[in-house]
Amino acid sequence: MTSSSLWQPLALGRLELPHRLALAPMTRNRAHSDGTPGELAAEYYRQRASLGLLITEGTQPSEDGQGYFCTPGIYTPEHVDGWRKVADAVHDDGGYLFIQLMHVGRISHPDNTPHRRQPVAPSAISAEQDIFTPTGKQQTPVPRELASEEIQGVVSEFRHAAASAIAAGADGVEIHAANGYLLHQFLAPNANRRTDSYGGSVENRARFVIEVARAVADEIGADRTGIRISPAFPLGGLDEGDTEAVRAQYRYLVGELAPLHLAYLHVHHLGDDELLRSFRDVWPTAVLVVRYGRERDGIAADIDAGLADVEPLGRFALAxxxxxxxLQQGAPFNEVDPATLYTGGATGYTDYPALTHA
Incomplete structure (x- = not known):
């Protein structure tokens, strides 16, 4: 039996959520080559509408923002039309849709993008990561450092993508400032060696993230804007320093974001509960927490501990x-098939059985 705290309703931004669960964002590589969501995307998200708040897979705000092949975009009219079908399907089944805006920065390869250009990043430092491409696994190349005058252009790309998401009928967006991608790269000293106002100090490294959040909130409303962070996560070759360095960076960042009154703060949590508590103490709206390796009987633990308002589900919701x-009935779970996570088509995507067909 799961904790009763999961089943309490919650006001989040403009939404009235029926409970404290949500769908965590998960890349599935099912979009068309032009970034338009595939035909099955509407069914995939509709099937999971009972989770209430659905946060989509990472969705690029521009051609430069794409890192993996067959990931969706939200910057062309075709993308808007594709996402509108998804939003309509989710709404028809009583759910809400937030589109996650993900610019991957240096976690990319020219073979995976429509323009086949060199990736962009805060500094010309390779992530030295293997990445799947249409011709097999390759290493991420050395990216091109964004010129100071280009950074406001990237901020504008996020603003345009947010407006496009709302035009598609989404209920809001989540800014992806986590998991080794572009905004996270600006926060990490080993990826950001800039000497201008976007590098060096804690305040400078946070500047780009804050500017993106302000621009998106200004464009669509703070109450339709969430943001995801992942303090100390070493994904994408990032190293944010020792515990005290990480705490200094993220306490500053969250402290500067808090007055914006965004709809929520989404923390991909590595385990520093003291840091998480400090976020909770200053953040004025909802806090979402995801932990790696969380088991079924621990799904409500952070809510019960007062550290979170919502606990998004990843692999449990995928399968x-x-x-x-x-969860409500205490029924067994399907197991995830890792071989079909990124293979395209319905298998491992929309064919996991529901209880009535299990």
């Missing part, structure tokens, strides 16, 4: 479109 009902 169980009716995960809410399974």
């Amino acid at each position: 169980n479109p009716d995960v809410v009902e399974r």
Whole structure:
């Protein structure tokens, strides 16, 4: 039996959520080559509408923002039309949709993008990561450092993508400032060696993230804007320093974001509960927390501990479109098939059985 705290309703931005679960963002590589969501995307998200708040897979705000092949975009009219079908399907089944805006920065390869250009990043430092491309696994190349005058252009790309998401019928967006991608790269000293106002100090490294958040909130409303961070996560070759360095960087960042009154702060949490508590103490709206390796009986632990308002589900929701009902009934879970996570098509995407068909 899951904790009763999961089943309490919650006001989040403009939304009235029926419970404290949500769908965590997960890349699935099912979009068309031009970045338009594939035909099955509407069904995939509709199946999971009972989770209430659905945060989509990472969605690029521009051609430069794409890192992996067959990931969706939200910057052309075709993208808007594709996402409108997804939003309509989710709304028809009673859910809400936030589109995650993900600019990957240096975690890319020219073979995966429509323009086949060199990736961009805060500094010309390779992530030295293997990445899948249409011709097989390759290493991420050395990126091109964004010129100071280009950075406001990237901020504008996020602003345009947010407006496009709302035009598509989404209920809001999540800014992806986590997991080794562009905004996170600006926060990490080993990826950001800039000597201008976007590098060096804690304040300078946070500047770009704050500017993106302000621009998006100004464009679509703070109450339709969430943001995701992942303090100390070493993904994408990032190293943010020792515990005290990480705490200094993120306490400053969250302290500067808090007055914006965004709809939520989404923390991909590595385990520094003291840092998480400090976020909770200053953040004025909802806090979402995801932990790696969380088991079924621990899903409500952060809510019960007062550290979170919502606990998004990843692999449990991926393999169980009716995960809410399974938790309520104490029913067993389907297991994820790792071989079909990124292969395209319905297999491992929309064919996981619900309880009535299990």
